Amino acid sequence: MTDGGSGLGAELRRRREAAGLTLRSLAREISYDKGHLSRVERGMSPPGRRLVELYDLATGADGKLAAALLPGAVRPPSDRAPADRPPSDLPSPDLPSPDLPSSNRPRGAAVRPGWVADERESALAVAAFQASLAQLRTIGRELPPGVVLPALDGQFRALSTLTSGVPRPDRRLLRQAARTAEYAGWMAQEAGDAAEARRWTGAAAELAARAAHRDLRAYTWVRRAELELYAGRPDLVLELAHRAGSDEHVHPRVRALAAHRAGQGYALRGDQASCLRELGRAEELWAGSAEVRGEGLDFGPESLGNPGPFVSGWCWVDLGRPGRAAEELAVAVGRTRSAQSRRGRGLFGARLARAYVEAGELQQGVEVGRRALRAVAATRSATASGELRTLVGRIEEAPRHRPAADFADRTRELLADLDGDGGR
Missing domain, CATH: 1.25.40.10 (Tetratricopeptide repeat domain)
Incomplete structure (x- = not known):
């Protein structure tokens, strides 16, 4: 995909400005480098397919921008081009689209996507999925991950069916799908499949962004930092943790968890002073978090219980x-x-x-x-x-x-x- 100097980049800029977004706020929302976005909008760098899709989501274009600028069938997730990620961004795995079940998932009876329901039906569906996920989390604390992963996959497929093909899907369903993907990512990590854990976590991040769930979106960076921690890569741990904790609008508990990860990253480096600084910051954030209202904080370790003494x-x-x-x-x-x-x-x-x-x-x-x-x-x-x-x-x-x-x-x-x- 190439930009003739002003056409595609100018249209992306026009959509961003019409949505009232600055380059800085958009970069923070979709986790891209601000300088890269600026070069794209000025026609100096070609936008990848994925970046156009993210512009579409962030500006509320409801698929119109991607449809106009990306004619033809959508490529499978595993075939995304390297240019879809700015050079300065962190390594990112190929992520499954949250609307498309991956090829290794079991085939069931055909269900027409695009479920449209009234407020009451939607609320009942969300409550049912919430209760089911809570039960799976309880089981996952005690039994092998392979026991719960198939059920999580099934729930995710069901939620994808309810939200795909809908012009304005219910945000509550999108958020529930994001929570399901986040927990599936942790169970995949516990099963020893880091690549699958990254794919699930990426799907959770994408869905959280679509559902405007800032706290869960930030928490997915904490999760990615944890994956890098177990891989023994402190530099990536720190970059991801700082990214997760840099938004002051994110709930203090999520930012405290980000500070915990940063502390672990510094410890892995052997930097005691920086480690203790981050752990102290985490405790301050946690202590003040009780007075801050948070919506839908039913994700993370023990539903965001304070792991400070363990960390x-x-x-x-x-x-x-x-x-x-x-x-x-x-x-x-x-x-x-x-x-x-x-x-x-x-x-x-x-x-x-x-x-x-x-x-x-x-x-x-x-x-x-x-x-x-x-x-x-x-x-x-x-x-x-x-x-x-x-x-x-x-x-x-x-x-x-x-x-x-x-x-x-x-x-x-x-x-x-x-x-x-x-x-x-």
Whole structure:
């Protein structure tokens, strides 16, 4: 796609200005670089297909802009050109369109898209999907991700059917689809499929933008930062976390979670001062969040419960202070053991066991590690498995300790089993 110098770029600019958007506000809304958008509108850079679609959504053109400027059939998501992303933007995976079920989804009875309902019918549908997602979240805290992912996929397809082909789809349905995609992304991460987790998270971001759900849109950047954290890429963690927390209009709880991610990114770098600054900022935001009204904050970890004590202990491990980490994580895990999900107990229990072993307290590490191992065996958590792998490595580096060596052998057996089942 090329711009003849003024035609396509000028039309994009005209639509933006007619919608009352500045370049800065549009760049923030669709998460593109402002300079790149300026070059596109002046005809200096060709806009990719995806960028035209985002202009269409952001300016409320209801498909008219994309239809006029992008004649022909829409390409499948996996065939998006690299030019669809500005060079200065973060790496972005090929994302499934939230309106089009991906090819690997089961085929069912044909349903005509474009469901149009009155206010009462729409409200009933949203309430039903909300209740169903809440049940799946409860199940997902205790059982393997493979148990809930097919149901999440089915819900997403159903919501897509209700919102596709509708000139002005109900925002509540779009938001519910975004929440479903966000949770599916986390379950895909827990199943060990980072690529699928990125696709689901991208779909959630796109739907949240369409539904004008600023808080959930920002939270998808927090989720992407988490994926980069587990991939060991602190620079991307920080860029994504800062992007998520830079909008002062986003609810303080979401911005606090973004600050937590930034703190973890700095800890991964070994930058203690910056890490503690971000963790302190997170606590300030969280403390003041109770007085700020938020709409639809039913997403994120334990429905946006404060993970501050866990994150702080997590960071001290990466900062090379295992004794301090063990102190903080032991208190956090001990206070919430009865209420915390089995999935959470597996992850943070494994982290706590690692802190004990690195601090030279092997017996304590083995005792905590055994409890974490039982939780991971039940939930098949890929993220917790990663902590267990590191724990085994630390045990191998420590002085010979028979109970620790036996525990390491049992952990290797579980990890081999998990590697073979793909999170089922």
